[in-house]
Structures are given as C-alpha cells and as structure tokens.
Amino acid sequence: MTDQVWRYEGYEPARERLRESLCTLGNGYFATRGAAPECAADALHYPGTYVAGCYNRLTSTVAGRDVENEDLVNLPNWLPLRFRTDGGTWCTPDGTSLLSHRQSLDLRAGILERESRYLDAEGRTLHVRQLRLVHMADPHLAALRTEFTAEGWSGELEVESALDAAVSNSGVERYRELNGSHLTHVETGTADPHTVWMRCSTRTSGTRIGMAARLAAPETAIEARNEEHRAVQRFRLRLASGHAVTVDKTVALHTSRDPAIAEPLGAAVDRVSRAEGFAALVESHRTAWQHLWQKAELEVPGEAGEILRLHLFHVLQTLSPHTAELDVGVPARGLHGEAYRGHVFWDELFVLPYLNLHFPEVSRALLTYRHRRLGAARDAARAVGRAGAMYPWQSGSDGREETQEMHLNPRSGRWLPDHSRLQHHVGSAVAYNVWRYWEASGDSEFLHTKGAEMLLEIARFWADAATYDESLGRYRIRGVVGPDEYHDAYPDTKEPGLDDNAYTNVTAAWVLARALELLGSLPEPCRQELTEHTGIGRDDLSRWEDISRKLYVPFHSGVISQFKGYEELAALDWEHYRARYGDIRRLDRILEAEGDTVNRYQASKQADVLMLGYLFSPGELRALFARLGHRLDDETWSRTVDYYLHRTSHGSTLSGLVHGWVLARAKRADAWEYVQEALKGDVADLQGGTTGEGIHLGAMAGTLDLVQRGLTGLETRGGALWLDPVPLPELSEYGFTIRYRGHWGVRLHMRPGRLNVRVPDSDRAPIDIELPGRTVSVAPGESCELALPHHWQPRSA
Template sequence: MTDRTWEYEGYDAAEERLREWLCTLGNGYFATRGALPECAVDGVHYPGTYVAGCYNRLTSRVAGRAVGNEDMVNLPNWLPLRFRLDEGPWLTPDAGAVTGHRLVLHLTSGLLERHTRYNLGEKRELTVRQLRLVHMGDPHLAALRTELTYENLTGELEVEAALDGGVTNAGVPRYRDLDGRHLTHVHTGTAADQATVWLRCRTRTSDIRIGMAVRLTADAPVAVRHEPSRAVQQLRLNLEPGRTVTVDKVVALHTSRDAAISDPLHAAVERGGRAPGFDDLLETHLTAWDQLWRRADLTVPGEPGRILRLHLFHVLQTLSPHTADLDVGVPARGLHGEAYRGHVFWDELFVLPYLNLHFPEVSRALLRYRHRRLEQTRTAARATGRRGALYPWQSGSDGREETQQLHLNPRSGRWLPDNSRLQHHVGSAIAYNVWQYCQASGDTEFLHTKGAEMLLEIARFWADSAVYDESLRRHRIRGVVGPDEYHEAYPGASEPGLDDNAYTNVTAAWVLSRALELLESLPEPRRRELVERAGLDGGELEQWEDVSRTLHVPFHQGVISQFEGYGDLAELDWDAYRKRYQDIRRLDRILEAEGDTVNRYQASKQADVLMLGYLFSPAELRSLFERLGRRLDDDTWRRTVDHYLARTSHGSTLSGLVHGWVLARARRADAWRYCQEALRGDIADLQGGTTAEGIHLGAMAGTLDLVQRGLTGLETRQGALWLDPVPLPELSSYGFSLRYQDHWGVRLRLERRLLEITVPSSDAAPIDVHLPDRSVGLQPGETARLVLPE
C-alpha cells in the first residue's frame, strides 16, 4: 500500500460493508458503492448508487404513529455481472472457492481494481480482474471492465450481466422499520443495437424520472431477456488455458432533474450509445482526475498524509466541479450510503472552508442551494412567531425541516422523540460560510446580493429570538439545542429546549455584528435596495446593535457554561461507565437503556462551547466577548477547555477534529491524540459500525482544513492572508496549494520552522501576508522564505 492507493488483501465477509464504503467511486453527480458485482444483495453485500439531490418522501407507521421521512434514493443497480462454468453454480467469494482476493483503490486515478482467483478443483482456476470507474469527465457515465482467465482447463464460461430496478433503501439497520420502497413504474427494454439494455423508473412521490442504459461489449454474441424489474444480458465465452477474455460494461445515467435534456431515458440511451469504449473512457477519466489533483495538491509525509489523501479523494467524489452545476447541498454522509437519509446538516461548516481555497465555484453553488430555499426559511420562522430566516437542522429537496420526529435507540429498542430540530445554530453556520467564502474568493458580487440577503435574514431571526431579561439586563435566547446534542431539555422539564446556549448566543452576536458591518460597507444604492426589500428600518437596526452587545453568556466556576444551568447538573461517574462499557461514545443511548437520561449530567456528546475556538481565532474570540461585555482571558479559556475535555464522550467524528484543532492552537501536547482520532474516525470505524452506512464528510474535509488553516493559523480577511503557524511535532512538515482570490496555485510549505510561500506568475495584484511578527508583500512570481520564531 502506498500513499496513492488503499488496498485490502484477502476476502473477509465481516469487513465487506466497510470496504464497500471505502471503495465507493463517484464524480459529484452520482456515486456507486464498491460492492462486488457477482454478489447478491444480502446481509454481507449492499450495492448502492446515489444521485446528488435525488430525494423521495414516504410515510411509515412507527411506534403507532404515521411518520414521514425524505430519503436520498438508492437507484437501480447497474453493477451485476456474474459467471459460472458449464452450468455449475454461480461463483462468489462467499461460496468458499476463493484462493486469492485483492482490492486496490487508486486514489490518483479514481479507479477500483479487483483481483480474485476462484478454485474450480483439480488444479483448475479462474482468475478475475476488474477495473471500475465512475467517470470524472462525463458525470453521467460509469464503466466496469472484467477480464477472465482460465488456468489448466478449457471450457465454456457463462456470463450474465443485469440492470436491476428491484432495489430498496435498506442500508441502515435502524431504519428498517421504515418504508424503503422509493422506486415505482420500473420498465426495461432493449435498444436498437441489441447490445444495449435500458431501464426506466420513477420515485413514488417526488416523481423524479430515472433513465439508465447499459452497453455490454465482448467477443461473443449477447442474448437479452427481461424479467420483472430487471434487464438481463447473457453471453457464453470459450476460454482456453492462459487466454484472457474481456467483458466491458458501460452505463449511462440521467434523471429528470438534469439540465438540457427532454427525457432521462432518451438521454441515457443516446449517451450510452455514443460513449466510447473502455480504453478511451479511461483516458479521459484519468485526465479529469489529474486536473482535480492539481487544484487540490496536498503533501503530508507518512501515515497522516496517506489518510488525508484518502479523505481528500472522498471529498472530491462527493463535491467535484460538477457539483457547481447542481442544486444540491452538502450531504453529511456523502454519496456513499443512506445514513442520515442523505440530508444536509451543518456539516458544510467544516467543508466549505476547504473548498473556498480550492474550488470556490463549488462553495458558491452550495451557498446558492441555501439561498434558493430562503423563502422556505422565512415561512419556518413565521411559524414560530419570528421574523427572518430559520434554516432547518436537516434539509433535503425543498428546504423544509427534514429532522425525524422519532429516532431509534438500538440498545433499548425504543423509538424516542427527536428534538434536534431545535439546533437553530445551523443558521449561524450558513452565515459564517457566506462570510468566509466571500473573504477567501473576493466574490463581492455574491456578498452584496444573495449572500447579503441570507446574512440579513439570519441576523433578523436572531434579533427577533432574543428576549430582554430585566434582572440580568441582558438579552436571552431560550428553547434551543446546542451542538452537543446530548442535552435537549432540563431534567424533569415537560418541554424540550435549553436557555442561553453559549455557542448559539456568541455566534448569533457574531452574525448580527457582521450583518451591520456589511450594511455599512455597501454602496449606498445597494444598501438602500437591500434595506427596502427586507423592510428594515432604523429601529430594527438599532435593536440588532443592542442585541449584538447584550446577549447573555453564562459562566460557572470560572468557565463558560454550555448553557444556563449547566453547572447545576450532576457529575457523571466517568470511570465507572468506562469500566462497565467498552465504548461510551454514545453515552446517551447507554443511559436511556438504563432508564436514565444524559440530560441530568455534565456530559457532552461532542464539542459545544469549544466550537467557538474552532471557528474564531483567539483574538477574534476575545473581541467577541468584549463586545458582549465579558472578559475572556487565556486562563479562562484554558480552564474552559480542560473542563469540557474531561466531560465529553466524543460520540461524533467531528469531536476529535474540533478538540485537536483547539488544542493545537493552544499549543497543547495532547493535541495529536485528538487529531489522530479525527484522521482514523472512518477508516477504523471508531463510531462502531456507522462508517459502512456512509462517510462522515465534515470530519474528512475538516482534517484537510486542520492542515490548511488549523496548523497554519491561516485567515483570509481585510484583503490579505494572515498566518500564525503552530508547532505540532507529529505533523511538522507539510505543503499545499490554494486559490486565493485571483491567484491560482499559491503554494505554502512548512518544514519545521521554515515557512515558504510561492505566488505563481500572473497578472493579478500582489498578496499581502501578515505573520505575528512581520508583514510581507509578494508579487506574482515571487517566493518568500521566512524563519518562524521559536
């Protein structure tokens, strides 16, 4: 295994679901899991193909209630291709006849290579080599090449390929009580060339039409038959010892959401018919990947670098330049599985900062997804009696709240109320992303139009949510849930929600101050237009100013309280629970199964207060607290970090990332332990089985950003690059390229205390770079080599 490949040796049925996730191939438009083509869907194998933004809503009966859920749809399976000798049993690795098996995921080229040797008895073997791609150049194409070689025998091999529309959403065990039958009106047929079969279907309620066409190519005639929901192609190959025969399968996929087509089936048949052969497809696919890697160059030595390259590979497969043409958000679990039902959460908060500096056109498209749903968020805010924009905690096709009403605790088997829709802080994350994107890209047009509209409406919601408390002489935001997620209510309370979540209030104050700053900076005609369109008046803007300075931030025992009353909760006996349970990451499920509730304890699932140290530099965080009339010195922040480090179970892959980031910035020796957890979260399946259901995209992109911004202290503000590198002995050498405003390929390289910055030659303006002890101006074509202080 190298830093350019990810490999598995030997067949292990218990690991197959995890490998299928890890070997998913995609191009930003659609992705297909790395399931073995000859294996049927069962408890071991789960092929899945998912198109970005393809959702369907169904109603299920759960715990005596009618519950509606919108899911990213598992589309017809184009992979099936199986083989057998002389009418014998179909060969699969599960049949026990495998003498060798190897999977190689080629990261630089987006290829999945597979080698398997089947033992046919009496020293006879069949060797299978497959190459699979989901085309990065043409987002509607994928291909599978199968090479079959006999050893020590001659005979006839039967090959059967299929296009299977009889699929359901069944990839997440805890969702299996829910209706997963999303496809209907499945029809198949044969194209005029007889080598191509097609399948059309539609989703049951969203009425998205899907068209697939598969062309099979081999040195033998192809017979076709049609079964209910399946189109089957068969051929017989005469094999000789040592001679290799090749079967190529090319698929074209379209949906009615695509632009510039009339009918998805017609488009798929036409595209599949004119698609070149496998070799030519491979060449253009490799070219497209080469161009991607040039824009996303990252050099980190050793095992961390190998994992980071894998993370980057999967980020690019989910959010590629093709995404810029789509109306989609950031699916929290990528296009790799059905966990979280393919919904869009706040994970873009961890994803866009990386994309901003490499693929700003993708960031812009993802923010446009949020802007297109702005009217839906206004409606949601009005339903709560407030003005402005209330963005949903989980979003799907149209921007309504998609958070489930019930969730299953697998430990107790009970369906429980889900109150995570009260995480209104998702609005602040969107505002933060608008601001960061525009600072990094220099896209003032977006900032002054769509970005401004979102920022102002989110600010309006926060100002309207704040209630003045005479006794505190402060504004308060009540009835919310913070990023922690464990705490949804006060112990014994009849209604969910918490008061004055520190993260929520501080970020709300930041949004309000940024909105006011933006209005002040706008040209007068544009400012007047925005104010008139939003119906803002002087009194409302004065209210924003007041609330941005008086939101309540609770403290207890000299540390920032996660929320008002947090310090009054009981302390958990952490040692006892660690002794009793092997893994306490999901402490909430453990306590509920015991008849208890995590709401009673000072225990967090993931970083909540400490998220403030992730979003804001120490100087900016101090400034925010000063604006709120509170002093946040280094000792207070250190005590706060220590307090929550001791009380967090890390039940989210994002938790290790945030803790590693915060500790690295604080120059703490234990930072690397949390950075390692963030790096290994998915590949080691630290969350206990969830990785097979889809990647954790936020954590993957966040580890890339840890190198890009966390360790370098990189900020883009005031028209300059600001750098404040921190020493992390375990990751002291790294380099990467980025796009900053009009500069493509700015190269940063750190080798212990030597920082090298190269600005490529261009006609763009010089770049101002600020470090804590000096500032330099770099002309295009210049390189600065700076020795950092001890």
C-alpha cells in the same frame, strides 16, 4: 496502503460494508458503493447508487403513528455481473470457492481494481480482474471492465450482466422498519443485443430515471431479455488456459432533474451509444482527476498524509466541479450510503472553508442551494412566530425541516422523541459560510446579493429570538439545542430546549455584528435597495447593535457554561461506564437503555462551547467576547478547554477534529491524540459500524482544513492572508496549494522554523502575508522564505 493507492488484502466479510463505503466511486453527480458486482444486497453486501439531490418522501407507521421521511434514493443497481463455469454455481466471494482476494483504490486515477481467484466444483481455478470507474469528465457515465483467465484449463464460462431495479433503501439497520421502496413504474427494454435499458420513477417526488448499459465482449451471441425489475444480458465465453478474455460494461445514467435533455431514458441510451471504448474512457477520466489533484495539491508525509489523501479523494467525489452545476447541498454522509437519509446538516461548516480555497465555484453553488431555500426558511420562522429565516437542522429537496420526530435507540429497541430540530445554530453556520466564502474569494457580487439576503434574514431571526431580561440587563435566547445533542432538555421537565447555550448566543452575536458591518460597507444606493427589499428599518439596526453587545453568555467557576444551569447537573461516574461498556461514545443510548437520561449529567456528546475555538481565531474570539462585555483571557479559555475535555464522550466524528484543532492552537501536547481520532474515524470505523452506512464528509474535509488553516493559523481577511503557525511535532512539515482571490496555485510549505510562500506568475496584484508583528508582500512569480520565531518550533513529541 501507499501514497497513491489504498489497498485491502484478503476477504473479510465482517468488514465488507466498511470497505464498500471507503471504495465508493463518484464524480459529484452520482456515486456507486464499492460492492462486488457478483453479489446482491444481503447482510454482508450493499451495492448502492445515489444521484446528488435525488430525494423521495414516504410515510411509515412507527410506534402506532404515521411518520413521513424524505430519503436520498438508492437507484437501480448498474453493477450486476456474475459468472460461473459451465454447469457450476455462480461465483461469489462468500462461497467456499474463493481462493484469494484483493482490491485497491487508485486515488490519483479514481479507479477501483479487484482481483479474485475462484475454485469450481471440478477443481478448476478462474482468475477474475475488474477495473471500475465513475467517470469524472462525463458525469453521466460509469464503466466496468472484467478480465477472465482460466488457469490450467479450457472451457466455457457463463456470464450474466444486468440492470437491477429490485432495490430499496435498506442500508441502515435502524431504518429497516420504515418504508424504503422508493422506485415505481419500472420498465426494461433492449436497444440492440449489446444495449439494454431501464426506466423508472420515484414514488412521490416523480423524478424519472433513465439508465442504459452497453456490453462489449469477444464475438459471442448475447441474449438480452427483460425480467421483472431487471434488464438482463447473458452470454458464454470460450476460455483458453492462460489467455485473458475481456468484457466491458459501460453505463449511462440520467434523471429528469438534468438540464438540456428531452427525457432521461433517451438521453441515457444516446449517451451510452456514443461513449468511447473503455481504454479511451480511462484516459479522459484520468485526465479529469489529474486536473482536480492539481487544484487540491496536498503534500503531507507518512500515514497521516495517506489518510488525508483518501479523505480528499472522497470530498472531491462528493463535491466536484460538476456539483457547481447542480441544486444540491452538502450531504453529511457523502454519496456513500443512506445514513442520515442523505440529508444536509451543518456539516458545510466543516467543508466549505476547505473548498473556498480550492474550488470556490463549488462553494458558491452550495451556498446558492441555501439561498434557493430561503423562502422555506422564512416560512419556518413564521410558523413558530419568528421574523427572519430559520434554516432547518436537516434539509433535503425543498428546504423544509426533514429532521425525524422520532429516532430508534438500537440498544433498547425503543423509538424516542427527537428534538434536534431545535438546533437553530445551523442558521449561524450558513451565515458563517457566506462570510468566509467572501473573505476567501472576494466575490462581492454574491455577498451583496444572495449572501446579504441570507445574512440579514438570519440576523433578523436571532434578533427576534432574543428577549431582554431586566434582572440580568442582558438578552437571552431560550428553548434551543446546541451542538451537544445529548442535552435537549432540563432534567425532569416535559418541554424540550435549553436556555442561553453559549455557542448559540455567541455565534448569534457574531451574525448580528457581521450583518451590521455588511450594511455599513455598502454604497448608499445598494444599502437602501437591500433594506427596502428585506424590510429592515433603522429601529431594527439599532436593536441588532444592542443585542450584538448584550447577549447573555453564562459562566461558572471561571469557565464558559455550555448553557444556563449546566454546572448544576450531576457528575457522571465516567470510570464506571468505561469499565462496564468499554466504548461509551454513544453514552445517550447506554443511559436510555438503563432507564436513565444523559440530560441529568455533565456529559457532552461532542464539542459545544469549544466549537467557538474552532470557528474563530484566538484574536477574533477575544474581540467577540469583548464586544459582549467579557474578558476572555488565555487562562479562562484554558480552564474552559480542560473542563469540557473531561466531560465529553466524542459520540460524533466531528468532536475529535474540533478538540484536535483547539488543543493544537492552545499548544497542548495531547492535541495529536485527537487529531489521530479525526484522521482514523472512518478508516478504522471508530464509531462502531457507522462508516459502512456512509462516510463522514464533514470530518474528512475538516481534517484537510486542519492542515490548511488549523495548524497554519491561515485566515483570509482584510484583503490579506494571515498566518500564525502552530506546528505539531507529528506534522511539522507539509505543503499545499490554494486558490486565493483569483491567484491560482499559491503554494505554502511549512517545515520546522521556516515558511515558504510562492505566488504563481500572473498579472494580478501582489499578495500581502500578515504574520504577528510583520507584513510581507509577495509578488506574482516570486517566492518568499520566512524564518519563524523560536516559539513556533514544533514541540518535542
């Protein structure tokens, strides 16, 4: 790998799925995995194409019961292009004929290049070079260029190109017992010898898909024919030794969800017929990517910088400016695979803070996705006897709860009840993102309308969920699951849920306080209109104030308890399990396969209490606990960090990120170990095969935000940029550009002992920079070099 290009040398079948995920190309509208065009889906390869927000619901029989699941649909495969020398077998990298193989992903240009050399049965060598793009300027186009060169021989090459709808959702092994046949009513046809088309629809959601492919090849007769579920084009090329022969395949994709089209197939055929040639497409594609990189400039040296740029590349492919035109949320595994069924979780909590400072229009669209499903969240709350809005742990097309009721433990082969839908803290994540988006963008119009409506309804839910306990003189929230998904019930109880999860209660108190702050800041006519619209009365506000100050936060032995009774659980023999199993990230599966349950132990999957140190700066967290009547000093927080540091298995890619962030803020020397875990989670597939099922978008965006906000202490509040840097020795110098309240290209550069802030020239007001103990105002067109106090110097490694 280099600064700009991610490379793989040689062919490794066992790692092919991982490479396919990391070499996925997309544009925010759709994405295609980096599979070889000459390979069909099998145990090693999984070509997949996914359109953002294109879901379908199917029923499967699991463990004797009918289970309904909604999936992001694997659409027809547009990649197929296979070839063989005259009379030979089709070339594939898994055959004995592969002599060499390499592929490289150009991050700046968004182009995947593959080079392979094949040896046929007669000892002739064929060199194949391919360039692939999913167009960033026109989100409905993709293109594949293939160059064939005969090395030391001349003769004919047979080539077959196709659009293939004989696909299913089968990319995740543990889902394969479930119904994955989402496409139906497949039709194929020919517009002209160079253009074939395909249309189909999803079985239950009724989304219609249109796809068309146009071939450009040297003068040769192209035979176009229709097969079952395939639109096929075959032709022969005459190769002369040492001379490259080029075949270009351009594809257009539309669905019935698209605006401003009559119908998908006609739109696809029309678009592909008008598409420019490959060279022109590459030029406009490169230009679009150049504009994205300008808005998301990131300068970090070394290996960390290389990985961060790969992460940024995949964030931009999943959530580009094209996303702002769509009704979609943040898919936890990107548009890169089928894990988590393409659902939307709380991962936006780790994604939007980065986008807010670069592409606020995308953040607004992602929050609008939540607002459009506010009605479904209200319905969900009413269904459990609550007021307000209860957002689902997993969301898809229409905002209903998509969390499966059962999940498979691959170790034991058993299907088990899934209680993760009790993670109601997802509502606090939605509210948090509303507030942080407003602080970064200054978009008061959104905050005072859609944002306010969501924030108030989530506050209403928490107020209704809280019950007063006379013996404690506190309000309690019972029967929930926190971020640590290992614990979903108390030992030896049949009812799921836990009481007084600290993260849930503290964030609920924060939501209530922000809702009150918002209402207090509005002009009287706006406040009256909003409270009348939502039905919130004075008694409600008085109760919210009381709850926001009296929610119960359990403590034990001078540390914050993850939930009431956590300290009473048994201690786990961590060394025994590490010695026996090695990788114990998924400790829950290990224990269940042994007939045990992690609910019995002080063992967490991922950061739970420590998430509070990720969301809130030290000052904010102290103020939040003070509002709740607790003194959270440095010693208490340090003890809390130490306590959970030794009781967490990091079964989530988000856990290393949060621990690295928290430890860096605490100026701990072991922070870098966890930062590296976060950086390499997908690149090295640390979770053991999960990256091949789709990248972890929240962790990737979170590492970017670690540099942007975590290490700089950057906050956007009170109309100013607040900075409190904590440089790591391993990341002591870096720079990035942000967009802040209409200022495009505000540049921050950190190096040991110095911070430079440059504001681009404009007619806007100066930016106030708040540092501990001083305020600096930087006018447009100016830069300011700030000396940092000695305690801000990076610690020795």
